[in-house]
Amino acid sequence: MSASDTPGGRWTDLDRPPLNSAALRKALIRPGGLWTALDVVSATGSTNTDLAAEAARGAVEGAVLVAEEQTAGRGRLDRSWTAPARSGLFFSVLLRPGDRVPATRWAWLPLLAGVATATALSRAAGVDTALKWPNDLLLTVAGEERKSGGILAERAGEAVVLGVGLNVSLRADELPVPTAGSLALANAVSLDRDPLLRAVLRSLEEWYGRWRDAAGDPAASGLQEAYAAGCATLGRTVRAELPGGREVVGEAVAVDGDGRLVIATAAGAREPVAAGDIVHLRAASAGE
Template structure:
């Protein structure tokens, strides 16, 4: 039985008829709970992007919850919803994402990019990837690279592994909820698949989630502000250049699996102004594919 199982079942762990103390919020001392009050003091202030921050012990999906709140008019731009555990976390195409309680950062933010053409909103998940990577570089000392369109990669034992993902969803006509799931302290025996990773396995200098979350949200506030001030122009804001510099997909031969059992194989050569991946095929053509067109993107 894992610590996570014991936390869910207070009766677990009893032996010889002698009851043990119920598992509680401090049952795994390597994974203390987030300090919501301290996070609010550090992030929510006059003139800042972040207008509210809530930490819940458990939920299905922070994205689903925040989209619902926005639809009901109960969330302002800059609302941050964090969960200590997600039971129905989702990635692109409704792929499932799960991890033990308090082993990662699972949060969603509500953005309302007024003044930015809707056609440029597709840059928000890519911008978030840049923000997470730069924030973690400072706070965790980990070199995080980006797999187009929405994966966060770390190096474990010389091998690139997925440690996180990003999901953006529309919230009404004027909003976008962007969710981030990041494995922080996940141990090797807890990995959902052998190809997964975590900051701990990548030898991060810190796995203290409070400063990590503050660093990531401050970085996101900075990059979102630059992008919004440039009316969503990815070049003028520096988002496109920085994304390209940190994108592990570029320069590699990939196989893009598309709807209708169609596949496109070639070298990933660029990310264009619309955030699409440009693939150079063997016949010399260059074909851009959008995140919404991709079923899978794999090395070829």
């Protein structure tokens, strides 16, 4: 029995009940399905780190690890991610695209996770989730877009560990920075984490299946079109800060077949920028 199945104890915040791992496993693990194991732990440093270790030991595709609290949660470039216990969804999944998808197309996995999560939240929480390339989830709070979640994909040998962090019930005084948001602050119709997690994992299974069946082709699977439709970055003037102090400023006009953001500069060039090369992507005024 996992810690989240045990009544009483530290689970005293009635507004933030623990996840029911037994019910989640019953709902999500089925013969022929993607999800093969699901564990909920009360706390850990990083679900991505833990699942990467499992991958190194030969864990099969479809393992899901959920933490009620992460003490060393990481975003891209090892940026920290913290939130109170049971205030969000913090989980990682183990995927093995293997021979069916060339490794050159694995860069689409964090974008795929963004599309899947946004689709699920629209259905289950009644909120419009926008995507900021390459890995942020944005919700509208008080009329402005705020980062409310993030995605981290990491290679683990021949596997990929895909982590998702989503603020669910955080109040304004609990936000890590004033520009952050949560489902609660975006007036979501539901803050019940069990159905929200089920919805996200089912959507992820659906999109991953399409992408894998299309050999990772983002156009044939519909992923490239879906991402572009939900990407708030496109059509805006941005400044991409690259290693070595180089910057690219211009309008974000497309996400290409390799998952790179294409920036049209004032000089007329169209420069693709890969997620792995970028340090920061910021909004820029059109005059810069």
